Amino acid sequence: MSFLFADLFAGIGGFRIALESLNGKCIFSSEWDKYAQLTYAANFDDIPHGDITQIHPSKIPDIDILTAGFPCQPFSSIGKREGFEHPTQGTLFYNVVKILKEKKPKAFILENVEGLVTHDGGKTLSIILETLSISVNGQYLFLCQPEIRYHVFWSILDAKDYGVPQVRKRIFIVGISEDISTDIPDFRFPIPHLSKEFIGSYVEENVSGYSISKHLQSSYLFKIDDGRPELIDRESRIQVKTLCSTYHKIQRLTGTFVKGGETGIRLLSENECKAIMGYPQSFIIPVSRTQMYRQFGNSVAVPVVHEVARNLINCLAKYKVVKENPIKKSDLINV
Incomplete structure (x- = not known):
């Protein structure tokens, strides 16, 4: 070596x-x-x-x-x-x-x-x-x-x-x-780099299991019409906000969420987290979703x-x- x-x-x-x-x-x-x-x-x-x-x-x-x-x-x-x-x-x-x-x-x-x-x-x-x-x-x-x-x-x-x-x-x-x-x-x-990567290229479709409940959306995420939180889809030509270790707490000011899933809005998937942190898709995540978000957010x-x-x-x-x-x-x- x-x-x-x-x-x-x-x-x-x-x-x-x-x-x-x-x-x-x-x-x-x-x-x-x-x-x-x-x-x-x-x-x-x-x-x-x-x-x-x-x-x-x-x-x-x-x-x-x-x-x-x-x-x-x-x-x-x-x-x-x-x-x-x-x-x-x-x-x-x-x-x-x-x-x-x-x-x-x-x-x-x-x-x-x-x-x-x-x-x-x-x-x-x-x-x-x-x-x-x-x-x-x-x-x-x-x-x-x-x-x-x-x-x-x-x-x-x-x-x-x-x-x-x-x-x-x-x-x-x-x-x-x-x-x-x-x-x-x-x-x-x-x-x-002169060229930039945009999140839309990495958004997955037909993802299940990461949904944010309708109740939480109406009572918290979209209770105020101020353009928050950040929502993304396949067409988004942006770089997302910094992934925090507390992402699992679904914070409207710091979080980025995806249009899709069973309720219309969902959390970032495992593969999307890997992409925005630059990890290979083959990287193994053997822990809970909460721990996964903490680990990527601290990485x-x-x-x-x-x-x-x-x-x-x-x-x-x-x-x-x-x-x-x-x-x-x-x-x-x-x-």
């Missing part, structure tokens, strides 16, 4: 799908949620280790790249915005730091919600960058961080620009070790990770620390 990687806060394996498609080999994964573990195991024949806070970094194998979609709730714009003051999840970033200090991988890819950028007036992001960096986006920092020294690059990327029919803005933070290059590496985030959009990782691998290849990757173009939805 071209490189070895660890998959932290692995969820159902979005990072793993993307990096394995680039000739990577996952040699360690961690995910505490038992239902996500079931889905992960069903697809990769590999049960992730549990709570990362209970695993000493020395127990993790040596890796080339660390990936982590560390929990977003403390930084989310729809949460309480508690950041590092959150009693558990806000401190999980520092578990990532401990592993970086111990294992010193050549590079890392972190992902989080867009709200991380503005949380606490930008202080939270500054703490994260200063903890990781000797340089940020091409600008050198003069900080005393002797144990962890990475050239760090960050950007907000929107999944709709990379081949999926969903608006999903996330911050990606990429680091390349000073051990690879004392000069700032020529890493670039992927440029947006990364696979094609975005694929393109970020591809650019990182090609950058590292210039320093002869991984084999140059032969993949030149992502396969969009079916990476």
Whole structure:
């Protein structure tokens, strides 16, 4: 394999799908949620280790790249915005730091919600960058961080620009070790695609079992005539709203629903969820529908990770620390 990687806060394996498609080999994964573990195991024949806070970094194998979609709730714009003051999840970033200090991988890819950028007036992001960096986006920092020294690059990327029919803005933070290059590496985030994917191409017909009751439609969803919620069909040339982990609660302001089914309006189907998150249609979902929505809503959009990782691998290849990757173009939805 071209490189070895660890998959932290692995969820159902979005990072793993993307990096394995680039000739990577996952040699360690961690995910505490038992239902996500079931889905992960069903697809990769590999049960992730549990709570990362209970695993000493020395127990993790040596890796080339660390990936982590560390929990977003403390930084989310729809949460309480508690950041590092959150009693558990806000401190999980520092578990990532401990592993970086111990294992010193050549590079890392972190992902989080867009709200991380503005949380606490930008202080939270500054703490994260200063903890990781000797340089940020091409600008050198003069900080005393002797144990962890990475050239760090960050950007907000929107999944709709990379081949999926969903608006999903996330911050990606990429680091390349000073051990690879004392000069700032020529890493670039992927440029947006000129062509766009629209949800209508992925809407299924004659789907049963996902219907929203007539009573709920009249008493809640369409009680106010304000153009909400978002409704789609085969003719829809849009990218849908961000799929949230609470989608199963049928929220009229944040939800996208489909015209069809037994009652005229239904929830997104399993295959439609796979499409808007960039998962292959062969991906196995062994859990309940509620858990499925939670898992996809908490996941990364696979094609975005694929393109970020591809650019990182090609950058590292210039320093002869991984084999140059032969993949030149992502396969969009079916990476």
